[in-house]
Amino acid sequence: MKVLVVGGGGREHTIVWKIAQSPKVDKIYCAPGNGGIAELAECVPIKATDIEGIVSFAKDNKIDLVMVAPDDPLVMGMVDALEKEGIRAFGPRANAAIIEGSKVFSKELMKKYNIPTAGYEVFDCPQAALEYIKKGSFPTVIKAEGLALGKGVIIAKDLAEAEAGIHDIMEDKVFGESGNRVVIEEFLTGPEVSVLAFCDGKTVVPMVSAQDHKRAYDNDEGLNTGGMGTFSPSRLYDAAKASECMENIFIPTVKAMAQEGRPFKGVLYFGLMMTEKGVKVIEYNARFGDPETQVVLPRLKTDLVEIMEAVIDERLHEINIEWEDNAAVCVVMASGGYPVKYKSGYEITGLDKVAEHKDLTVFHAGTKLDGDKLVTAGGRVLGITAVGKDLDAAIKRAYEGVDMVSFTDCHFRKDIGIKKY
Numbered sequence: 393m394k395v396l397v398v399g400g401g402g403r404e405h406t407i408v409w410k411i412a413q414s415p416k417v418d419k420i421y422c423a424p425g426n427g428g429i430a431e432l433a434e435c436v437p438i439k440a441t442d443i444e445g446i447v448s449f450a451k452d453n454k455i456d457l458v459m460v461a462p463d464d465p466l467v468m469g470m471v472d473a474l475e476k477e478g479i480r481a482f483g484p485r486a487n488a489a490i491i492e493g494s495k496v497f498s499k500e501l502m503k504k505y506n507i508p509t510a511g512y513e514v515f516d517c518p519q520a521a522l523e524y525i526k527k528g529s530f531p532t533v534i535k536a537e538g539l540a541l542g543k544g545v546i547i548a549k550d551l552a553e554a555e556a557g558i559h560d561i562m563e564d565k566v567f568g569e570s571g572n573r574v575v576i577e578e579f580l581t582g583p584e585v586s587v588l589a590f591c592d593g594k595t596v597v598p599m600v601s602a603q604d605h606k607r608a609y610d611n612d613e614g615l616n617t618g619g620m621g622t623f624s625p626s627r628l629y630d631a632a633k634a635s636e637c638m639e640n641i642f643i644p645t646v647k648a649m650a651q652e653g654r655p656f657k658g659v660l661y662f663g664l665m666m667t668e669k670g671v672k673v674i675e676y677n678a679r680f681g682d683p684e685t686q687v688v689l690p691r692l693k694t695d696l697v698e699i700m701e702a703v704i705d706e707r708l709h710e711i712n713i714e715w716e717d718n719a720a721v722c723v724v725m726a727s728g729g730y731p732v733k734y735k736s737g738y739e740i741t742g743l744d745k746v747a748e749h750k751d752l753t754v755f756h757a758g759t760k761l762d763g764d765k766l767v768t769a770g771g772r773v774l775g776i777t778a779v780g781k782d783l784d785a786a787i788k789r790a791y792e793g794v795d796m797v798s799f800t801d802c803h804f805r806k807d808i809g810i811k812k813y
């Protein structure tokens with residue numbers, strides 16, 4: 393089989409790495425890929441959002457399966473465009489990816505089908521939004537309705553912050569058209585857990601749980617980032633929580649989407665908060681998470697290609713998906729200054745040392761080849777994933793891996809995996 397993976401970050405490196413282990417696969421392409429992916433796949437310089445470019449590449453190269461990993465091409469309808477040309481594609485169609493693409497859609501879906509989430513109101517005018525906020529309590533949560541590179545959420549602790557947030561989103565349009573409408577939500581508290589699930593429109597099979605560390609610095613200080621590290625499993629997500637979520641959240645969501653005429657096929661990401669009043673949905677994503685994938689897929693025993701084909705053919709109930717009884721930790725090594733201002737182009741050394749260890753894997757996020765040197769090319773540069781018998785063992789190994797790698801101005805958190813809640 394020939395497989396094309398769309399995207400070029402740490403998540404896509406992990407997906408390519410897993411697909412490369414499948415006996416069914418002869419050749420992998422990745423568009424656009426990155427410096428690490430290039431070791432496993434042929435990288436083609438087509439942007440992940442270039443629907444026409446991807447469709448014609450897949451046609452010309454007789455690709456048997458296209459895996460669309462990032463949110464924007466999914467929301468833009470890349471899977472629909474591929475299917476129209478008779479190309480098999482993994483990922484939700486646009487009418488289902490809207491569960492991530494529009495927060496108004498996802499909140500209304502949850503309200504209609506009684507899926508537990510924070511209370512909310514929707515506003516399309518800044519004055520009305522502010523009037524509403526003035527009558528409520530703080531902190532309050534303001535979300536741009538559309539995709540905003542994971543940054544469209546403002547937790548306002550007082551009226552001044554809320555005013556500034558509404559102004560930025562709705563008037564200055566810092567997230568573009570995503571900010572035409574806002575959702576104002578009740579502020580919930582509790583630890584957060586991510587559960588990704590394979591769905592074929594009817595059946596939902598959750599993967600092992602994960603938790604991420606979003607803030608730039610230790611002890612969850614500093615700015616929010618795309619993710620400084622992850623670990624799996626979560627210490628909080630036990631069998632009782634898993635069955636509560638299956639019954640109240642996962643099955644109802646998949647049924648709701650089918651009932652709305654928007655069957656969800658692909659990976660559905662549940663961002664969950666463990667509140668005192670039970671588990672609630674904080675967000676849905678229509679895809680594998682980054683960097684959750686870097687700790688979830690290394691624990692998957694089953695062939696990912698077999699699972700993706702079962703999803704496409706709507707026979708997920710027929711296959712048995714197995715996981716290792718272990719733990720995984722991913723420590724992200726970033727450019728100093730990320731997520732604000734940072735420099736790129738520094739040589740990365742030591743990856744050959746990591747490659748000598750079977751329990752360590754480097755997943756590249758922002759790297760590129762400069763002649764025969766590998767250099768930094770982004771805020772998040774790479775993630776070191778370690779697997780171990782339990783979380784403590786995996787944490788220790790991940791940091792041993794981090795110590796083998798170096799580049800100028802490198803920044804990483806020293807407390808990944810040790811959040812006890």
Ligand code: AMP
Binds near residue numbers: 545547578580
């Ligand atoms: P989202 O993009 O919707 O996942 O939001 C990003 C982050 O904002 C979440 O991971 C939470 O930490 C926080 N957040 C979102 N919604 C709420 C809420 N209703 N209450 C408290 N925190 C929230």
Ligand code: GLY
Binds near residue numbers: 604677
């Ligand atoms: N790690 C969160 C996301 O992928 O959106």
